[in-house]
Amino acid sequence: xxxxxxxxxxxxxxxxxxxxLDELSLKSRDQMDWEVLTEGEEGVRLxxxxxxxxxxxxVLDEINTLLEKLGTTGKIFIEREGKRLYVNxxxxxxxxxxxxxxxxxxxxxQHLMSRIIHSKDNSIDFVIDVAGYxxxxxxxxxxxxxxxxQEVKRTKRAYIxxxxxxxxxxxxxxxISDIEGVRTYTIGExxxxxxxxxxxxx
Amino acid sequence: MLKDLIIYIAKSLVDExxxxxxxxxxxxxxxxxxxKVGKDDIGxxxxxAGKTAKAIRTIVTAASMKIGKRAVLEILEPS
Numbered sequence: 001x002x003x004x005x006x007x008x009x010x011x012x013x014x015x016x017x018x019x020x021l022d023e024l025s026l027k028s029r030d031q032m033d034w035e036v037l038t039e040g041e042e043g044v045r046l047x048x049x050x051x052x053x054x055x056x057x058x059v060l061d062e063i064n065t066l067l068e069k070l071g072t073t074g075k076i077f078i079e080r081e082g083k084r085l086y087v088n089x090x091x092x093x094x095x096x097x098x099x100x101x102x103x104x105x106x107x108x109x110q111h112l113m114s115r116i117i118h119s120k121d122n123s124i125d126f127v128i129d130v131a132g133y134x135x136x137x138x139x140x141x142x143x144x145x146x147x148x149x150q151e152v153k154r155t156k157r158a159y160i161x162x163x164x165x166x167x168x169x170x171x172x173x174x175x176i177s178d179i180e181g182v183r184t185y186t187i188g189e190x191x192x193x194x195x196x197x198x199x200x201x202x
Numbered sequence: 203m204l205k206d207l208i209i210y211i212a213k214s215l216v217d218e219x220x221x222x223x224x225x226x227x228x229x230x231x232x233x234x235x236x237x238k239v240g241k242d243d244i245g246x247x248x249x250x251a252g253k254t255a256k257a258i259r260t261i262v263t264a265a266s267m268k269i270g271k272r273a274v275l276e277i278l279e280p281s
Binding site (some may be wrong): 060065069070071072096097100104105107108112115116119191 | 206208258265
């Protein structure tokens with residue numbers, strides 16, 4: 001979206017700023033930049049635009065708001081991993097509830113935050129973690145994938161993983177792409193997608 | 203608190219936040235929340251294969267467990 005800004009006319013400066021915030025549906029004046037076009041007896045004309053927000057800041061704000069609505073607070077740690085932002089949240093009292101059984105709730109949390117954040121800026125690529133759960137799971141999955149790859153090479157028989165969420169399937173694809181003699185593909189639909197490690201065809 | 207949470211999530215997802223309504227129906231042990239959104243926004247709160255609706259329910263359940271209550275979220279068809 002091109003941030004051209006819009007022109008606002010009002011009787012005085014105060015009203016013009018208020019009107020600007022209203023037009024851009026912003027809450028506070030530090031979210032807005034403005035430029036005075038004319039100012040005089042007959043009123044004020046401003047050019048207003050939404051302040052460019054850093055992607056990290058947007059993610060941080062949205063997560064903080066949701067945590068507040070959930071009745072908790074937490075520490076949020078954001079790190080750039082290539083194109084992706086890795087966002088780790090440690091809450092005061094609901095890490096377990098946000099992770100859920102085998103990370104089920106974490107996937108819902110991720111899906112919801114993606115929908116919310118992408119409705120504001122769909123170019124943000126981010127992955128949410130709670131108390132480092134996903135990182136740990138990614139690590140064990142990497143070790144398992146490497147071990148299964150050796151097994152597949154030895155036996156020439158494919159190995160099929162349990163259904164996994166997209167972010168974890170990605171881990172397996174990445175790990176296997178570095179190993180000669182094996183390849184990966186996905187079978188199944190929607191929530192039942194499984195990664196297969198198979199020997200490369202000769 | 204749970205009502206606020208549901209309103210917040212729904213409003214963040216839809217195109218017409220002013221049409222979001224949540225009704226709270228308190229039962230003996232369970233509280234039922236009825237969510238209504240604008241006609242064109244129903245898909246946004248349900249999502250592909252019901253994925254978004256499931257995610258909202260999961261988060262609402264987590265929040266309700268934290269305060270020791272049982273909550274059910276119903277998404278109503280727009281009339």
